[in-house]
Amino acid sequence: MIDIKSLSLSELEETITSWNEPKYRAKQVFEWLHKHFAEDTGGMSNIPKKLKALLDENFYFPKLEVVDVLCSENDGTKKFLFRLPDSNVIESVFMKYEHGYSVCISSQVGCRMGCSFCASTIGGKIRDLTAGEMLEQIYHISVHENARISNVVVMGTGEPFDNFENFCRFYERISDPNGMNLSGRNITVSTCGITDKIYELADKDYTLTLAISLHAPNDILRQQLMPVARAFTIGNIMKACDYYFEKTGRRITFEYSLIDGVNDSEENARELAHLLKGRNCHVNLIPVNPVKERDYSRSDKQKIQSFKNILEKNGINATIRRGMGRDIDAACGQLRRSYYENKA
Ligand code: SAH
Numbered sequence: 001m002i003d004i005k006s007l008s009l010s011e012l013e014e015t016i017t018s019w020n021e022p023k024y025r026a027k028q029v030f031e032w033l034h035k036h037f038a039e040d041t042g043g044m045s046n047i048p049k050k051l052k053a054l055l056d057e058n059f060y061f062p063k064l065e066v067v068d069v070l071c072s073e074n075d076g077t078k079k080f081l082f083r084l085p086d087s088n089v090i091e092s093v094f095m096k097y098e099h100g101y102s103v104c105i106s107s108q109v110g111c112r113m114g115c116s117f118c119a120s121t122i123g124g125k126i127r128d129l130t131a132g133e134m135l136e137q138i139y140h141i142s143v144h145e146n147a148r149i150s151n152v153v154v155m156g157t158g159e160p161f162d163n164f165e166n167f168c169r170f171y172e173r174i175s176d177p178n179g180m181n182l183s184g185r186n187i188t189v190s191t192c193g194i195t196d197k198i199y200e201l202a203d204k205d206y207t208l209t210l211a212i213s214l215h216a217p218n219d220i221l222r223q224q225l226m227p228v229a230r231a232f233t234i235g236n237i238m239k240a241c242d243y244y245f246e247k248t249g250r251r252i253t254f255e256y257s258l259i260d261g262v263n264d265s266e267e268n269a270r271e272l273a274h275l276l277k278g279r280n281c282h283v284n285l286i287p288v289n290p291v292k293e294r295d296y297s298r299s300d301k302q303k304i305q306s307f308k309n310i311l312e313k314n315g316i317n318a319t320i321r322r323g324m325g326r327d328i329d330a331a332c333g334q335l336r337r338s339y340y341e342n343k344a
Contacts, residue, residue: 004059005033005132006169009178015058021051027178029055034179037139039063062132064140070335080141081335084109084133088126091335092137092156100150105137107167108158111333113192114227115213117257119291120157120333123340129158131169138174152182154189155211157333161197171206184208190255193232198240202247210244211253211284212237216263217271225263234275245280252279257286258307264299269307273314283311283318291334 007015013026028046032038040061041052064082067089071078078094093104111118112125134154142149152174154160160167167189174182184207191197192213201210214234216222222229241252254276258264276283285308287298299307304320311318 003132102151106156128163161194269310
């Protein structure tokens, strides 16, 4: 069955008119789904019973059941563990910033990219999430936290460009003026660098922020950390990023997780500066979140600062990411991992 929240307004119109119902009903239903975050047809008060029954028969509503919520005592970050109807579990993070509320969503159940520092990939990929399942993470949190979400980051479990079509549907629904109407400028998608999809994205007229997980300034080191780097070289990623910037005018973010003694030397910083010089970009330095299955630790404060200084001296804009909700294991995939371990 098709997930009703993944449908565009015109797809809903087509279906609803094919049932000999008036076209305007589609917009009403769309608004229930994407503006009022209806979880089923029950509360759709202006929709006739017969149409509700047809919707129920032909579509399914993406449903998330809360298994666990962890609340950070430091900064109000909340981490949600949700169960899907097929009993898979995914996680999403709700963060409060001075300028508003932000949600970090998962795009797949698990991940097949194999990055060596990441907990999300340990059990591999189980399945893709539908667009509706991506949306529902935001809608659910918005309703239950009674919060207007102003920022969305697709940086949870999964590689969004390995689930590109559903990701695009997700983007088009959440930015739809008849729905939540979130500006693309408030949406960030992070990829490990699947270059053909960067080109495809550049050719759409999306206004989102593209973040590239770089983590190393050269291919040799990158291949040690990220198996996907064997398929996509840094040179090709940079070409794709230049094309993206040319087409969209949107500044690209490069993510660089600093791992003690692995990719955090001054030489690494100089090489990164050289690579990015002249590009309109931003570097997000992330002190690595130690994952217990992995033998990595975070670089000390001084080293992180000097890495940042080298970038800045070379005219490259850099920030150090604040570790939100560290006390609740807010690193990718760690809550989900411990859920499966406890079950086993
Ligand atoms: N698959 C996408 C998005 C999910 S990961 C991607 O690779 O970009 C979101 C970001 O967190 C990526 O930059 C990822 O490399 C980084 N990350 C994963 N595990 C981490 C850890 N243990 N510590 C710090 N950053 C991590």
